[in-house]
Structure formats: structure tokens, C-alpha cells
Amino acid sequence: DTEVTQTPKHLVMGMTNKKSLKCEQHMGHRAMYWYKQKAKKPPELMFVYSYEKLSINESVPSRFSPECPNSSLLNLHLHALQPEDSALYLCASSHLFRRQSAGELFFGEGSRLTVL
């Protein structure tokens, strides 16, 4: 079972709606990530938070707004999305500056978003 919890598991929203995706981890990780995954494609990096500060934004449109209220929580606020934004949104966490198993991200099961 994953130690990264994402809610909701499924979300359907209209293009004028405002919604949020939530992610929580209690492993003491200080890096948290949002990835987007379309069907049969690899996960694509969107945002990285390090010590609760946004460290990487992969040129994501402003209709996606991340927030890291504390070291355990990561949100993704959604507003005025397009149908092509429908995808599985994956949250992950990891240790920072850990050179053994430096590539180890712990993923949640994702929130499947459908934009109508």
C-alpha cells in the first residue's frame, strides 16, 4: 500500500469549475511533486516543492496552481481547465539530497481527472 494518499481518486469537472486535488505523506519527505499522466504515456513532471517552496515549474499553464501548506501536504488547484487536461494526476514525495537511491520517488495512486 502506498504511503502517499491522494484525494479524490476520481474527479469530473466542467471548464468553468474550480476544484482542488490533495496529496498527503507522513514519511518526513521534504520534496513533493506533481506529475501528469495521459493514457499509455509516461508521467510528465509539472511541479517540484523543496522544503515547502516551489523549486521547479515545468512551464505549466497558470490554470494549474500548486500549493504546499506544510511539509506533509501538497495541493493542486484547478481553474478554467480544458478537456485536454483530462489525465491522471500523480503526487510523489522523496528525500532531498539522498545520494543512495537518489531516484526513488514514492507515488500515490493518482487522481483521475475528467474535464467536460
Place this chain on the structure above:
Amino acid sequence: GESVGLHLPTLSVQEGDNSIINCAYSNSASDYFIWYKQESGKGPQFIIDIRSNMDKRQGQRVTVLLNKTVKHLSLQIAATQPGDSAVYFCAEKNRDDKIIFGKGTRLHILP
């Protein structure tokens, strides 16, 4: 091989045989190369990684090989089991600490 559009490369292996999943990478500056497994309806799960200054690393039933000359990474799974059925992604960790996923390969286990 490369996947285009909606098709994932698929590898079919008899249960009990060894599986070899291959990946080509392009960024020579990456400092770690990683393999992830994604089962249906789940997030990716870390399997094993290898530092760029190594050419082989072994885990439990898995071995990763790195050939920097031809920019090739492979994952070998010994004695493949039904639970190994999943999509396998190679990934790179670059100097900016970004973990970027490559195209996946679906591993199908034949009974």
C-alpha cells in the same frame, strides 16, 4: 523500440523465464538512471536505480545494466512471475534534480 501514439511496446515472456526490458536515453548529463514499475490503476513504484558512474547494479531478482557508450539502459528480471506484469518505465535524474520518465514497455506474462 520507440512507441508512437497510443501504442506501448509490449514484451511477452513465459512465466519462469528471464525478462529483459530495454531503454535508450539521450541526456548524457544525467547522474542517475532509474526503473519504475506501474501496475494497472496504481502509481509508479521504484524498482532500482544506478548511478551514472556504474555499469551494473543488482537487486532482488532484478539487475540494471548501463551502457554509456551507446546510451542504453536495461532491466533484467529473473524468473518472471505473474506479479511482474506491468508497464515498466526508465527514468533519468538530471543535474537539476528533475526525474524525467522515458517511454514505457508493457510486460505481459504468458502462463
